[in-house]
Amino acid sequence: MNGPDVNLSNQATKRLDLESIGWLTTVTPKGTPQTSPVWFLFDGETILVYSLAGTPRTANIAANRRVSFHLDGDGLGGAVVVIEGDASIDEDTPKCYDVPAYMSKYQRFMDNYGWTAEWFSEKYPIPIRITPTRVRS
DSSP states (O other): OOSTTOOOOHHHHHHHHHOSOEEEEEEOTTSOEEEEEEOOEEOSSOEEEEEOTTOHHHHHHHHOOEEEEEEOOOSSSOSOEEEEEEEEEOTTSOOGGGOHHHHHHHHHHHHHHTOOHHHHHHHSOEEEEEEEEEEEO
16 A cells, blocks of 8 residues: 555554454544444455445445544454545445455355345445555554
């Protein structure tokens, strides 16, 4: 990733590759932060999240692209990864079942819930792309 404040340590990159749940914080038009757990895919440059349709999350991003994304720490105050960035609805991103890396990461979760990739794609059709602007880890 490029930029003066966007340097990921090897440990942070590894966690972005291995962790299953991240926390996405958007801001309402009135300025209230809203944080939600999300499934995500880090491609080395951006973070991809698929969102439910009609949620405050997508409306918040439409009003204010600035978001934060973080991974839980190690329970002792360490190993925290916090990424600030710009988010957008990425209309060019295919449905999740056409993103092999996403399916590789989350197929077992879908299977455990009894979901098909097609069902998940209908329920979570909105691709959000986060471009990091600053990383703290």
